[in-house]
Amino acid sequence: MSLNVIDLIKGQLGPALVTQAASQLGESESGISKAIGGLLPAVVGGLANNSDNPGVLDAITNASSSGILGNLLGGSSNNSIISTLLSSIFGDKLGGLVNTIATFAGISNNSSSSLLNLVTGATIGTIGKYAADNNLDKSGISSLLSDQKGIISTLLPAGLSLASLNFGDWAKGYKFDNDNDTIKKTVQEEPKIEVTRSTTPTGTFPDRDTNKGGSSIWKWLLPLLLLLAAGYFLWKQCEKNKNTTTPASTTDSTTVSSDTAAVVSDTGATATTSKVDENIDLNGTALKGYRGGMEDQMITFLKSGDYKNAADDSALKDKWYDFDHVNFKIGSASELEAGSEGQLQNLVAILKAYPDAKIKIGGYTDKTGDEAKNIKLSGDRANFIKGWLDKQGVGSQVLGAEGYGSKFATVDAKATNEERAVDRKMSVRFAK
Template identity: 25%
Template structure:
């Protein structure tokens, strides 16, 4: 049975938290719990709507992971403090902007009308519900090691729990005629229906021009990589102690003891291999008991803020193309990650562009585009400390996961 996030959130607040919330918002006796439930259900509907695209789902996963850094252990104390309430609502406003976008204020009006609250009360209510719900989601994401597909499944499982709690008019603001229609948008996997829809509505990828010179390009990249390796060796051997100028490397071997802020041990969402990519991936595919969550690091280099791979990327890209050609029943997901520096939206965009850059190399080498998904994860799921340059470099990475495999 799916986890009931509404029940989890209400249970987390407890009666003391609900009473404090009611007092803070000026709600009548016994109205705090149904009001909070309506606000929380509305947030979950918005998240389900945002899960209708891979980029939206990636952004949700990123927010959920980061939300666990909030201290919501004493809700009654937070709701009784004006300063803490202001801080919580600031966080909630950012969550709502991401989840609902330009519909943020309209959603507040819908809740206001449904509950008979003024706009100030309804606005505060939903800004409080948003971070609490996101925190509940984040706890499940971390405890269960959920990836994007797992998060989508979790949100889909909330449909039965929120159906009778949504305020009238909310689904219209989200552009859906029914909750079932909203749920159908969630990205879990490409079903035959979705594939047929895409085939009718997506222009075919033109491969003729790029495909003609892709392999010469990859060969040239391979030569450049080999020369680069030789140059590195000569530099080390000549004893000068000079430093070579290199492009930004976004993938390094994962340390055995990665840490996050405050020294907390980082637990990746899925096991990550640091072995030779081709050998490890082939061994994995031959194992009937393979872990479906396992991730494989690609040795990929990008120019700073660029999305097209550099010369050092050729060997692993060539190996992946060859494996895909030898296994026509293999479908993969390419996930791009960044470190936590800079704007979260910009990181999300860059990570998606880099994943799509790798995907383009595969598609234009003749791999069917429906066999390769590209997803930007932004700074989600760090594998090392973002407070150090080495850690940031490790977190800037491209990984390959198996979507499905039929031998």
């Protein structure tokens, strides 16, 4: 089974980056997310369509050492490598792609162009890192890109297609887009019931002896046969419709169940997509955060006196606060996504304002992969944050860090990557 590189790249384009990009470009988070959802398969498709282009392979090979992933928002807009690469893979269709995505996502052309550079940087950076980590040479990278052709058209969001992006000439080699793979409409003919009409004056069948009473049988038998045939045809059509629609209903139900679980299990994730940063008061100091988000909840709890009055740690251990913006790069326990440090600095400010408060850090993963590795990864991430806080001078207030792997994950491992994202998080709780 070929690797879907889009799933890897999405790890670089998480909620924290979307929030930052929306703020920087003056667009809504939903518009940014929608644009990225359309640009990502287009960029991967462009690279796949040029999988044997030496310039493309050089750009990807060099991307892993260029540090492009560490500064996507700031370093991709004016990056000459990215500009040259985009011209190479899209040519005179580049402007049309920018315009189409802008219209599709409801954002400006300038924002669409900036996001195209950002997504391209994330794409070549991620593929380059994967190639370096797995010792792929240019031939291996070419094969990896070529493998993506079979899935690109199926990953475009509703409302976009290769044709709408003016990439119809990419068709050869793309799943469902081959000239030979065109799905032809099948016309199902209704069963034909031939009735021999009589030529005799009385309307009876020509070879029947009317004097023997045969006509009385056919007067009621023929309509009955016609009725049975019509009933059988209608029944087959109903069965066909039932078989066609039932799986779709089941799939929709499953999706709704997964979405519901995600909302119930992580109110912080819901707030992330529906709220914007506001000033959260910390004893006269304004912190940027979501109303009802991590900072707001922690400060409210401390001001209430509930922490001071808690008898011991057992009274605190069940209340966790999910980070809204702290995310690690895919597979890493030591590299934070852009925008993550802002919320960690807010946590430092809270701890310094309440020097008697103590906390514990928790790391969590989804249900995919080896559980032992998940526990190690989540634990390493929790300890990384603990070490980071220690460098900021509040280490004495961090009593512990622990990785729980998928122990508390709520979404099935077979769910989509987006649905499982609710289980991949970092959290903090008060401790004594």
